[in-house]
Amino acid sequence: MQEFIYYNPNGLDFPLNEEILVTNNIEDVKEQDFLISNTSDVNAEVNADEIDFYLKNTKDPVATQIENIYKLYEIAANKYDLAQDISYSQEVSKQLLLITNSQDSYNDFLACINPEDFELFFIKEEMVKSISGMIGNLNVVVDDEGKDVDLNVSQIVWFDAKKEGMKQSGCFDPLESSIEEVVSQLKENINEYSYKKFTTYDSSICQYHERREEICSKCEEVCPTVAITKDDKTKTLGFSQIDCHGCGGCISVCPSGAMDYAPSNRNSIYEMSKFYKNTHPLVIPEKMNMKDLSADLKENVLPFSIEGEKFLDESTFLTLLQLSGSQVIFYSDFISKGSGDAIRIVNDIYQKKYGKDAIIVAMDEKELEEALKTVSFVEDTYFNFNQDDLRKREVFSHRLQKIVGDEDLGQVQTGEHVHYGQVKVNEDTCTLCLVCVGACNVDALQADASDNTLRLNPSLCTACGYCEVSCPEADCLTIEKDVINLQPAWFKESILAKDELFPCVECGVEFATKKSVEKIAKMMAPIFSADPVKERSLYCCADCKPKIMMQNYYDQKNQGMTNAR
DSSP, X not given: OOSEEEEOTTOOSSOOOTTEEEESOGGGTTTOOEEEESSTTSOEEEEOHHHHHHHHHBOOOHXXXXXXXXXXXXXXXXXXXXXXXXXXXXXXXXXXXXXXSOHHHXXXXXXXXXXXXXXEEXXXXXXXXXXXXXXXXXXXXXXXXXXXXXXXXXXXXXXXXXXGGGSSTTEEOGGGSOHHHHHHHHHHHSEEEEEEOOEEEOGGGXXXXXXXXXXXOHHHHHOSSSSEEEETTXXXXXXXXXXXXXXXXXXXXXXXXXXXXXXXXXXXXXXXXGGGTTSEEEEEEGGGOGGGOOOOBOTTEEEEEESOSSOOOHHHHHHHHHHHTBOEEEEOSOOOHHHHHHHHHHHHHHHHHHSSOSEEEEOSHHHHHHHHHHOOBOTTOOOOOOOXXXXXXXXXXXXHHHHHTTOOOOEXXXXXXXXXXXXXXXXXXXOOOOHHHHHOSXXXXXXXXXXXXXXXXXXXXXXXXXXXXXOOSTTOEEEEESEEEOSGGGGSOEEEEEOOEEEOTTTOOEEEEHHHHHHHHHHHHHHHTTOHHHHHHTTSOTTHHHHHHHHHHHHHHHHHHHHHO
């Protein structure tokens, strides 16, 4: 069975790859299922609008078109195979709450519905105290003459809704579209509401998860709904996939890469980017509606279709840049906080190295037209390596190291939503207790037992500051935040502190660093100064310390008995 189909009732002027079934008669294939189709007219797992968009607008010669169309099918198939966006469903009843202060809105809504389709409740806006839950299970606390009353409904229609009311799934404002569209959506949701998993999460490298102090909760801050919540007591995050809009804004601001985008994760972006060698990638989010978009695609421009518009970060941008060897056009009418910071950072890097921007942002068709004219290849920037399963910071570090090479390109500033930094340690006060190493869950800080050193790879540091608040020593560890040094040393482990091991004065076994023993001895010596054995115990290992203390006890006891005789 063929997985790829191209359907066009008008046919094609040239043949496609034999892996693609081409037809102009829908009747021939209406009973068949396919993996990738160019149109929703055919039963397929994926409808790749980018195929017809490319064919309609490209200036590539026919031979290149044939090759690129097959690429677009392969890209869509790779995206489908690597996606982690599992589908779910939620039961939805007919219970519907209407919220409005306008009698006209009330009458207009009633005129558009069949009373048998819904079990309708009505309240005025001032009665609403709070809304919680999700579509199919929404709880509305209503002020009924001074008493709190709970209303449990499946969906809500709220005319001119307040911002907090639209954070939950299942709440609709007809003023944002139309009453007819909302009613159609309400009816479609009844019985079963389908939704997808848009995010994945790795708590082991999260900069918020179970930490003593709040260091980071950027994902929760930028989430426009209640899809991400935080518990400040336990320092844990909660995720409601049913409330997630799939925008991906949380992904781009996640410093460590603990969050990833399920429809197109980092591995997926990498695999798709491989097809863009020697092309100019035109990144187009789904919301930009390629079906109705006309653009003069000069030779070698190839669309890169994505679902969300906000999830791209500095590592995914750099992956696409280096695997294409070209500038990248990003066509979107909105740039998220994280993606905006990432674009500026990568553009600053490219300006220092190559004298041109890496990413050309186009926010309307006029800007897109100009971007398509100016986009160009960037000489000697192609670079590939196996980055499967590497963390976000590791990918960015490896790719940035290739750009820097042996040069000193100065510094770039990071920003409000994307953070990098440089840990600095006062070696005079550091005892190598290694609390900072335990606090770092991205492996930027490491201990090397072979030479008793504390080491830092600054290119992996998220500048979260948890090592700083965890360090028990005063004036010891600080972080220079929001800076990337474009120098070879930035990508290598540097020694922050070093010490010798101290041998136990009894058995000679090395058991701690010299500085830590000296620090404790200095603190306790005044207290133990009247007892030489206790004072000596400060310089003993854990095995010898109780031995000499016990021996001292028996010696004193025997001495007392002797004196008594």
